[in-house]
Amino acid sequence: MTKLLEQAIAEVRKLPEADQDMAxxxxxxxARKDEPRYRxxxxxxxxxxxxxxxxxxxxxxxxxxxxxxxxxxGL
Numbered sequence: 590m591t592k593l594l595e596q597a598i599a600e601v602r603k604l605p606e607a608d609q610d611m612a613x614x615x616x617x618x619x620a621r622k623d624e625p626r627y628r629x630x631x632x633x634x635x636x637x638x639x640x641x642x643x644x645x646x647x648x649x650x651x652x653x654x655x656x657x658x659x660x661x662x663g664l
Contacts, residue, residue: 601613
């Protein structure tokens with residue numbers, strides 16, 4: 590084990606149990622290389638779909654439109 594990891598674990602041991610569990614879950618997720626690191630909740634997936642639909646419908650500015658506005662404002 591590296592010294593940095595030992596130091597991190599020593600610091601995590603000082604945390605309340607709930608925070609220790611959260612740190613352990615994060616560390617385990619990094620160690621499990623065969624599993625995806627990030628998963629969207631069903632609600633987040635629906636938000637992404639809604640946002641993409643709004644962009645297609647012109648309800649939300651595209652990146653190019655935002656950059657154009659910034660240039661127009663001298664930013």
